Amino acid sequence: MADMARLRCPWRVGALSIGFSVAIIFFVLVEMHMFVTQQKYANRASFAVESEEGCQRELRKLGDKILTQQTTLFELKKFDGFWFVICNIVVMSGVDEKARLEEDNRVLGTELEDFQNKEQLAKISGSSKLGPVAAVVIMACNRPDYLERTLKSVTKYHKDVAEKFPLFVSQDGSNQDVMDTARSFSSVNFLQHLDENPPKTRNPGEIIAYYKIASHYKWALTQLFNKRDFRRVVILGDDMEISPDFFSYFEATAPLLDTDKTLLAISSWNDNGQEKFVSDPEQLYRSDFFPGLGWMLTKSTWEELAPKWPNAYWDDWLRLKENRKGRQVIRPEVCRTYNFGEQGSSLGQFYEQYLKSIKLNNVNVDWRSKDLNYLKKGQFNPIFNSLVSKAAIIPASQALTEANYGEGDIRVQYYSLVEFKYLAHEFGIFEDTKDGIPRTAYNGVIVFRWKGQKRVFLTDFFQQLDTIETL
Structure with missing residues (x-):
């Protein structure tokens, strides 16, 4: 009986050793397959980094995911307990993990391709995030x-x-x-x-x-x-x-x-x-x-x-x-x-x-x-009003003489559109009006240059400057 026990024991140990060897080989093959798969997407990620600086943050995220998967896979090497139990864990877990990692890598690869395609489309279109100005x-x-x-x-x-x-x-x-x-x-x-x-x-x-x-x-x-x-x-x-x-x-x-x-x-x-x-x-x-x-x-x-x-x-x-x-x-x-x-x-x-x-x-x-920003109504009006107010008020009868020989900006008031057209004719600017508004007028004020830098303001007497809204 003792002889029979001794014969059965080596057989069991041999069988256990073979099973373990198969499991280890299978595990190594799984690991190599995953390494090749991961290497494939790592190469694609490397290409994206080199070709487009804008992709780097996204690719780092993808790299972190792949690294996490690698860490999980290598954690499977840490095992304790009976050889038979270990073989089953390795085999079953290896199969499940292989399937999960392949699916995750497929998804990550698709995400990477989509990202690259979007970057390429942006290059081709040349459009900014806000689109054309006009x-x-x-x-x-x-x-x-x-x-x-x-x-x-x-x-x-x-x-x-x-x-x-x-x-x-x-x-x-x-x-x-x-x-x-x-x-x-x-x-x-x-x-x-x-x-x-x-x-x-x-x-x-x-x-x-x-x-x-x-x-x-x-x-x-x-x-x-x-x-x-x-x-x-x-x-x-x-x-x-x-x-x-x-x-x-x-x-x-x-x-x-x-x-x-x-x-x-x-x-x-x-x-x-x-x-x-x-x-x-x-x-x-x-x-x-x-x-x-x-x-x-x-x-x-x-x-x-x-x-x-x-x-x-x-x-x-x-x-x-x-x-x-x-x-x-x-x-x-x-x-x-x-x-x-x-x-x-x-x-x-x-x-x-x-x-x-x-x-x-x-x-x-x-x-x-x-x-x-000075052109916004609330800021423009005080600035414009100040320019007009600082100009010397000149009677219409002396407007041309003062414009030709005087110094500084001048302001000439008109009391009707008829008088405005007379002044416009004297200076040579547009006499035309539409719906009671002279060309270029702002709140009844028409401004133009005379002899270089001097400004001439033709102002509507009945439209006082302080009535111009500043809000």
Whole structure:
């Protein structure tokens, strides 16, 4: 019996040893498989780190997860108890852990690929988190030569800001030369407005072009704001050249338009921007008069205006008090656009007298370094009021003499729009008014330069400066 016991004991030990050996081999194979799998994703993570600095924080998280899995796996080497029990634990736990780790690594690998794909997409699109500053649309119809001149001017400065200011040409009608011109510029997105129901004039003898223009504007702005969901749009005519700092000017003033609800738009134009009336390229003002000719508005303002958009004369309509609702426009002293459209729907109105001599800014102002908070209504009014109040009050009969030979800023009061037009004619500025508002006026004050640095303020006697709200 003792012999039989001795024979059975070695057999049991041998069997136990074989089972343990198998378990160990199986464990080693599992470990090697996991090492290869982990190495595969570790290589991918390494590639992502080298190729994109922005991925590093995410990849560190993934690396921490993999390291945790490795630690868990190696913890399985710590075992106690009977050999038979250990073999079962190793085998069963190894199988379960293998399946779990493979699934986790599959998920982590998918996350890594998705992250890399998103980073690559961001590279391709070049879009910032906030998206473009504004779409820029050039409104065109049937003047291919004018459009080409405008596009050459715009694209000269557009290349470096293409992602911030997507460029569009919106054509009204089917003039083939206009279409070919627009499409010859690679940076241009082309829109075409084909009116199935051409507008009709309300009164005999009216110029139908004004009706077509209003219809085209409504269609184009609807396309950009509602169909393409831009936050802001800058509108240009097909007869305009721009300044070197045109785009940075609009980028710098965009936040004002978003946050100051007393603003209707941002304009690049000064109606009294003739060379003899301007000097400071960094000076900006608020104005009750909507100038147009290169301007930016927001989607929220468009959603207010679109339902009641007029059939014609959209710019004069926008100048009505009922549509402005007490809001102003930011405008520069020196224009950021130049209008060369001598031939057009307005038949050259004002061109020779006022538009031809407009000064286009040629200084590349670094608007990013400028604090423009002074243009907010609560801060602008005290500053502006102080400038006007410090100017010497001069009788209208002596205005020109004092402007030519006196020193310092002058202030000339007018008592009616008739008297304003007389003074405007004497100095040579725009005499035109819309809904009782002179061009460039702010609370009845029209400001322009005279002989370089001197300011001339034409002020409405019945609009006292201390009545201008400062809140």
